[in-house]
Amino acid sequence: MSGALPFIAAAALLALLLGFLARRGKDMNLEQWTVGGRGFGAIFVFLLLAGEIYTTFTFLGGSGFAYGKGAPAYYILCYGTLAYVLSYFMLPPIWRYAKEHRLYSQSDFFVRKYDSSTLGVLVALVDIVALIPYLVLQFKGLGIIVEIAGYGAISSTVAIWIGAAVVAAYVMMSGVHGSAWTSVAKDIMILGVVVFLGIYLPTHYYGGLEPMFAAIDKAKPGFTVFAAHGQSLWWFSSTVLLTALGFYMWPHTFASIYTAKSAKVIRKNAIFLPLYQLILLFVFFVGFAATLQVPGLSGPDIDLALFKLSAKTFDPWFVGVIGATGVLTALVPGSMILMTAATLIANNLYRAVNPSADDRQVSQLAKLLVPVVALVAVIFTLKGGTTIVALLLMGYSFVTQLFPSLVLSLAPRNFATREGAGAGIVAGVATVAVVSLTGANFHNLSWLPPEIQDLNIGIVALVVNVVVLVVVSLATRGAAAPAHAAAEKI
Amino acid sequence: MRSIRWLAVIPFIALIIGPFFVNKAEPFVLGLPLLLAWIVAWILITSLIMAVIYAADPVNREDEP
Missing domain, CATH: 1.20.1730.10 (Sodium/glucose cotransporter)
Known part of the structure; x- marks a missing residue:
């Protein structure tokens, strides 16, 4: 004992x-x-x-x-x-x-x-x-x-x-x-x-x-x-x-x-x-x-x-x-x-x-x-088995994808539309999954300067997320904006 | 005194860019390798900066919900 x-x-x-x-x-x-x-x-x-x-x-x-x-x-x-x-x-x-x-x-x-x-x-x-x-x-x-x-x-x-x-x-x-x-x-x-x-x-x-x-x-x-x-x-x-x-x-x-x-x-x-x-x-x-x-x-x-x-x-x-x-x-x-x-x-x-x-x-x-x-x-x-380990490594990067649409929503006039926010999150999460599952990192790209190669690969997902968010928001803004503004006032 | 909030930029510079200039083990500071001592010092200073911002920021004087 x-x-x-x-x-x-x-x-x-x-x-x-x-x-x-x-x-x-x-x-x-x-x-x-x-x-x-x-x-x-x-x-x-x-x-x-x-x-x-x-x-x-x-x-x-x-x-x-x-x-x-x-x-x-x-x-x-x-x-x-x-x-x-x-x-x-x-x-x-x-x-x-x-x-x-x-x-x-x-x-x-x-x-x-x-x-x-x-x-x-x-x-x-x-x-x-x-x-x-x-x-x-x-x-x-x-x-x-x-x-x-x-x-x-x-x-x-x-x-x-x-x-x-x-x-x-x-x-x-x-x-x-x-x-x-x-x-x-x-x-x-x-x-x-x-x-x-x-x-x-x-x-x-x-x-x-x-x-x-x-x-x-x-x-x-x-x-x-x-x-x-x-x-x-x-x-x-x-x-x-x-x-x-x-x-x-x-x-x-x-x-x-x-x-x-x-x-x-x-x-x-x-x-x-x-x-x-x-x-x-x-x-x-x-x-x-x-x-x-x-x-x-x-x-x-x-x-x-x-x-x-x-x-x-x-x-x-x-x-x-x-x-x-x-x-x-x-x-x-x-x-x-x-x-x-x-x-x-x-x-x-x-x-x-x-x-x-x-x-x-x-x-x-x-x-x-x-x-x-x-x-x-x-x-x-x-x-x-290995699935859960893979998910674990991705968890932090997954939730980080919520950051851009969250911060934008705090502004008095939100630039992002709901479609933009959703598309950005989906694109970011998908990028995280692909990058993690394929084990990709900047070191595979030997033409990059060594400093860039060492950067955290998570940055890619966040950039993809923001780009998609901006593009989709611009595309859907005209139609969605008035309804959105009205909903906010309630 | 809301401009005092800009002090909050300093910890980011100190902890994200600062380490590039102090990436050395020696000299030891209070028993710690220089790089670790730098990081610890800036965590303490960050707390101090947030205390100064808290004290000076008018929003904390209002009885707000």
């Missing part, structure tokens, strides 16, 4: 308990369940946003990225920071519009702005295709964490089933309130554990940060800076810019804006969220510490760096504490994704084919869909 399991079990129970308690004193209608009655203050909005961002990917992937690749991991620190700067300007108008029109989802926003339920269906489909693999990633991470931190006492399959059941239960009960409350436990634990590991491990193994980086620089020259080619500075800059634009396009992140009680709450968060990014710095320290201490991990195994080094360093009970933190980093974002996916299906797909459905019916359906979506994700996690 390992000393680690009680801690991991306690984390799952704590999440369940907090998730259930979050419901108290609230009538769980659609507005409460999915957007918290639009009454969250600065701290709850902070917790939600921070809760979604620090996922198993950050915990395992962030340290693994630093371990396996070095400097390219820095991009994760930068894009979030820039996205928060954008949020100060971009989110308040979105929030205000959502409040005025009582919107529940990202898809609703497009339906209203472009006066087109067809566009809403398209956006909902893009969202769901991006969200399910993201949920699968959380479940996969959860399985890995429990199996390793529990020293194999619980198989990853069992852990995934239990984790999915826990998260589905409290999402059904408490919706976004459950996510916010479990976020409290998660953020306290991740802050404590990651900062401790990030300071302790470099000190323990190297005598401090500077000796650690000096040793890495000696053993692997150039590991902490960008290479001249490949994942170079050009790759870094283009990737930071692209991912910063796509950041708030994730439907669960987008919908969490709706929970704010005022625009000020959102602007205030733009001050504090960049600081919270620095947790990642400590995650990177762990990864860097592991490069010379547990060398030899490669391929997907680099994500195990944090746990391999922890198991080598600490007693099993403390590995259990780290595992418990890891479990919470899977459950909290998992709950947001699950709720958002269920809301999108009920509110934007079901309601589109059945417009007479009222909020109560949609709300009931959304709650019933929670275990269904969780089950689908578990099946993909356990059985999914």
Whole structure:
């Protein structure tokens, strides 16, 4: 019997308990369940946003990225920071519009702005295709964490089933309130554990940060800076810019804006969220510490760096504490994704084919869909082969395609027509799919200058998207404009 | 004081273009390789810039919904 399991079990129970308690004193209608009655203050909005961002990917992937690749991991620190700067300007108008029109989802926003339920269906489909693999990633991470931190006492399959059941239960009960409350436990634990590991491990193994980086620089020259080619500075800059634009396009992140009680709450968060990014710095320290201490991990195994080094360093009970933190980093974002996916299906797909459905019916359906979506994700996690991995790589690029038509819709006079927006999104998403599935990148075009070759290929999809949007909007403008303007006034 | 919002351009320049000029491991700054130290410093400054914008921006003084 390992000393680690009680801690991991306690984390799952704590999440369940907090998730259930979050419901108290609230009538769980659609507005409460999915957007918290639009009454969250600065701290709850902070917790939600921070809760979604620090996922198993950050915990395992962030340290693994630093371990396996070095400097390219820095991009994760930068894009979030820039996205928060954008949020100060971009989110308040979105929030205000959502409040005025009582919107529940990202898809609703497009339906209203472009006066087109067809566009809403398209956006909902893009969202769901991006969200399910993201949920699968959380479940996969959860399985890995429990199996390793529990020293194999619980198989990853069992852990995934239990984790999915826990998260589905409290999402059904408490919706976004459950996510916010479990976020409290998660953020306290991740802050404590990651900062401790990030300071302790470099000190323990190297005598401090500077000796650690000096040793890495000696053993692997150039590991902490960008290479001249490949994942170079050009790759870094283009990737930071692209991912910063796509950041708030994730439907669960987008919908969490709706929970704010005022625009000020959102602007205030733009001050504090960049600081919270620095947790990642400590995650990177762990990864860097592991490069010379547990060398030899490669391929997907680099994500195990944090746990391999922890198991080598600490007693099993403390590995259990780290595992418990890891479990919470899977459950909290998992709950947001699950709720958002269920809301999108009920509110934007079901309601589109059945417009007479009222909020109560949609709300009931959304709650019933929670275990269904969780089950689908578990099946993909356990059985999914390469398809799900491919979708995962595309997810971020998919949602980024919503950016141009969203930003244009914030202008007082929207240049884009509904046809233009729809065509742009379809063209962008199709380009992402083709590029990802064929493995195309600029390196295949050897006549290009090396700097251009290193650029993130995602730029192509965004450019195609914008060109199609502009051309189709110009073509359809004359006919559509008056009707559109009239619809806006209502 | 709405023009103070233009300060928000600085983090983009510092984090997207800046690294081209500090892509070095040495000298170490507070134990960090120069490039990482630059990025961390700018995350802190970004938070500060957003605080200044928040304080100066008149929209945050109105009692708005």
